[in-house]
Amino acid sequence: MTKFYLQEDKLYVSVDCIILGFKGNAINVLIIKRKFEPLKGERSLMGGFVRRNENIEDTVSRVVYDYTGIQNVYMEQVGAYGDVGRDIGERVVSIVYYALIDMELFDEKLEKENNAEWVDINNVGQLILDHNRFLDDTLKLMKRRTATRPVGFNLLPEKFTLPQLQLLYEAIYQRPLDKRNFRKKLFDMDILEKLDEKDKQLSRKGAYYYRFNKGKYDRLLEDGDYFSL
Amino acid sequence: MTKFYLQEDKLYVSVDCIILGFKGNAINVLIIKRKFEPLKGERSLMGGFVRRNENIEDTVSRVVYDYTGIQNVYMEQVGAYGDVGRDIGERVVSIVYYALIDMELFDEKLEKENNAEWVDINNVGQLILDHNRFLDDTLKLMKRRTATRPVGFNLLPEKFTLPQLQLLYEAIYQRPLDKRNFRKKLFDMDILEKLDEKDKQLSRKGAYYYRFNKGKYDRLLEDGDYFSL
DNA sequence: GCAAAAGTGTTAGGTGTACACCCATGA
DNA sequence: TCATGGGTGTACACCTAACACTTTTGC
Numbered sequence: 001m002t003k004f005y006l007q008e009d010k011l012y013v014s015v016d017c018i019i020l021g022f023k024g025n026a027i028n029v030l031i032i033k034r035k036f037e038p039l040k041g042e043r044s045l046m047g048g049f050v051r052r053n054e055n056i057e058d059t060v061s062r063v064v065y066d067y068t069g070i071q072n073v074y075m076e077q078v079g080a081y082g083d084v085g086r087d088i089g090e091r092v093v094s095i096v097y098y099a100l101i102d103m104e105l106f107d108e109k110l111e112k113e114n115n116a117e118w119v120d121i122n123n124v125g126q127l128i129l130d131h132n133r134f135l136d137d138t139l140k141l142m143k144r145r146t147a148t149r150p151v152g153f154n155l156l157p158e159k160f161t162l163p164q165l166q167l168l169y170e171a172i173y174q175r176p177l178d179k180r181n182f183r184k185k186l187f188d189m190d191i192l193e194k195l196d197e198k199d200k201q202l203s204r205k206g207a208y209y210y211r212f213n214k215g216k217y218d219r220l221l222e223d224g225d226y227f228s229l
Numbered sequence: 230m231t232k233f234y235l236q237e238d239k240l241y242v243s244v245d246c247i248i249l250g251f252k253g254n255a256i257n258v259l260i261i262k263r264k265f266e267p268l269k270g271e272r273s274l275m276g277g278f279v280r281r282n283e284n285i286e287d288t289v290s291r292v293v294y295d296y297t298g299i300q301n302v303y304m305e306q307v308g309a310y311g312d313v314g315r316d317i318g319e320r321v322v323s324i325v326y327y328a329l330i331d332m333e334l335f336d337e338k339l340e341k342e343n344n345a346e347w348v349d350i351n352n353v354g355q356l357i358l359d360h361n362r363f364l365d366d367t368l369k370l371m372k373r374r375t376a377t378r379p380v381g382f383n384l385l386p387e388k389f390t391l392p393q394l395q396l397l398y399e400a401i402y403q404r405p406l407d408k409r410n411f412r413k414k415l416f417d418m419d420i421l422e423k424l425d426e427k428d429k430q431l432s433r434k435g436a437y438y439y440r441f442n443k444g445k446y447d448r449l450l451e452d453g454d455y456f457s458l
Numbered sequence: 459g460c461a462a463a464a465g466t467g468t469t470a471g472g473t474g475t476a477c478a479c480c481c482a483t484g485a
Numbered sequence: 486t487c488a489t490g491g492g493t494g495t496a497c498a499c500c501t502a503a504c505a506c507t508t509t510t511g512c
Contacts, residue, residue: 004266004318008278010239013311013322037233049237052320056311080309080324082242082285089233091281093242093322095309163491180493181475203490204483392464409466410502432463433510 011082012092015059016047016131018078018138019068021103021118022155025167028103028118029135030067034128035115038089042128045135046116047094060097067114069107074154075099076145078138086130098138100154122174146172150191150227153212161199161207162186169229177229185229191216240311241321244288245276245360247307247367248297250332250347251384254396257332257347258364259296263357264344267318271357274364275345276323289326296343298336303383304328305374307367315359327367329383351403375401379420379456382441390428390436391415398458406458414458 019030034044048063050056057075064073075097082093103118110116119125121139126132146152152168153160166182186192193213198206248259263273277292279285286304293302304326311322332347339345348354350368355361375381381397382389395411415421422442427435 005241005278005321008241009281011242011279011281012234012237013240013242049234050240050311050322052238052240053313055313056309056322077308079306080285082279082324084282084284092234093279093285093324095311095322161491178476179491180477183492184494185474200483204485205481205489205491206483207491390464407502407504408464409504412465413467429510433512434462434464434508435510436464 012090013050013056014047014092014094015050015056015063016045016094016096016134017060017063017067018045018096018098018135019064019101020098020121020142020155021101021106022168022171023103023118025171026120026122027155027168027171029121029124030116031119031124031127032067032117033115039128043125044128045131050095056095057097060099064099064101067110067116068101068105069110070101070105073099073101074151076141078134078141081130081134088129094134096134096138098142100142100151102155102157104157143172147229148227150212152229159195159197159209159211161202161209163202163207164199165210182229189216189227241319242279242285243276243321243323244279244285244292245274245323245325245363246289246292246296247274247325247327247364248293248330249327249350249371249384250330250335251397251400252332252347254400255349255351256384256397256400258350258353259345260348260353260356261296261346262344268357272354273357274360279324285324286326289328293328293330296339296345297330297334298339299330299334302328302330303380305370307363307370310359310363317358323363325363325367327371329371329380331384331386333386372401376458377456379441381458388424388426388438388440390431390438392431392436393428394439411458418456 021028021030030046031043032046034040034042046063046067048059048066050059054062060075061071061073064075065071078096078098080093080095084091086092086094121135124132124135127135146169152172155168156164162183165186166177166179169182170177191213192210195209195211197209199209200206250257250259259275260272261275263269263271275292275296277288277295279288283291289304290300290302293304294300307325307327309322309324313320315321315323350364353361353364356364375398381401384397385393391412394415395406395408398411399406420442421439424438424440426438428438429435
């Protein structure tokens with residue numbers, strides 16, 4: 001490769017990942033106690049340096065896999081943060097992504113192995129450096145995105161019930177939703193496929209399982225902000 | 230500064246700037262013919278490398294100033310683009326920003342000096358590398374932003390008329406707007422201050438100049454997506 | 459006086475929101 | 486049979502979108 005930019009500075013480039021999952025009726029974020037200096041032992045997001053021959057999203061996939069055991073997750077870039085003093089170790093430009101995962105697929109062995117824990121997004125304490133800012137920015141973006149695109153489903157198992165889905169959106173919007181209005185909108189969009197099976201864990205009657213109608217889902221994703229629950 | 234990350238790779242980090250202005254009834258973007266290798270002479274966005282001791286936004290300000298002569302512009306990050314092969318010269322992570330400027334403040338001397346030209350955003354030809362993608366992503370973001378936050382004003386002079394403002398939003402939405410509905414919404418928001426002066430360049434009757442009511446404007450900016458024209 | 463752009467209110471239709479009861483089942 | 490959560494339809498309020506005429510002024 002020809003060298004054109006020799007006189008320019010090079011910087012460390014890292015990714016920081018906000019891994020989000022849904023459990024019970026809260027959205028949780030995975031937090032670790034940092035294993036290396038500087039700030040060893042402090043609460044932190046998961047990160048990794050971008051290698052010379054690695055695409056940024058591959059770095060994210062690598063980090064997410066290392067901490068969850070899951071591949072092919074839904075991810076979105078939040079932004080690049082690169083103020084001179086943001087990392088106390090060195091000048092590091094951090095590119096922040098969030099990932100939505102199905103917590104049922106989470107490899108729980110990794111929790112202890114990595115000193116990791118899932119914490120309710122409304123109850124995250126202090127994190128190192130500017131990681132609280134990363135999280136705040138992420139949550140704003142994630143809420144807007146799940147409100148306007150059908151991506152919240154990535155937080156649920158493949159089969160899910162409508163009460164589950166509603167709990168998820170109540171956690172996202174942080175307010176109760178009207179059951180009938182919620183279902184009306186959903187059915188109007190026609191993106192769900194009703195299964196014959198019921199989930200009887202939460203009620204005697206049982207709630208039908210649903211799955212996505214992938215075709216409609218893809219068309220919704222194309223462009224424009226149609227989706228809204 | 231202590232050295233913790235010595236074993237990690239360092240990368241070139243650049244910014245690319247999409248400088249947008251409004252003139253007549255079109256939104257324009259500033260394009261240059263690149264002055265250095267690789268791809269010398271090709272049409273390109275304005276960029277610059279992030280220096281070791283420079284905040285990213287300062288790099289953007291520097292580039293915007295170099296090409297327009299304007300300081301303190303409104304800017305927003307579009308995202309970081311860092312695939313391994315995106316720059317043919319070397320591995321470069323590019324952080325893309327757009328800036329909204331008042332074209333009346335543009336220093337026209339710089340146009341020739343930099344081989345620059347303003348082109349209608351609907352008529353930009355082929356640009357180098359992934360710059361067309363940068364532009365597409367920017368325009369989507371800018372349209373969403375100007376539709377939900379009162380930032381479009383940065384494209385106008387301090388004093389502007391309502392017909393001007395409407396033309397601007399018609400250019401953003403790429404569709405005609407109803408004059409009465411447009412004004413009704415604006416007045417309901419109560420963010421404009423009517424001046425006694427009229428602009429008689431475009432009509433015999435003359436249109437009143439307006440200015441922002443900075444107080445209301447700031448409150449709108451705080452949070453939530455209230456604004457909508 | 460006339461051409462050209464600026465300025466001003468009302469109505470209908472659609473979208474979002476509030477609201478209450480019956481159903482199925484296991485214990 | 487009863488307690489628990491699952492499932493269903495309607496009425497009103499609000500907001501959005503459509504629409505036409507009068508005013509001012511320079512020529």
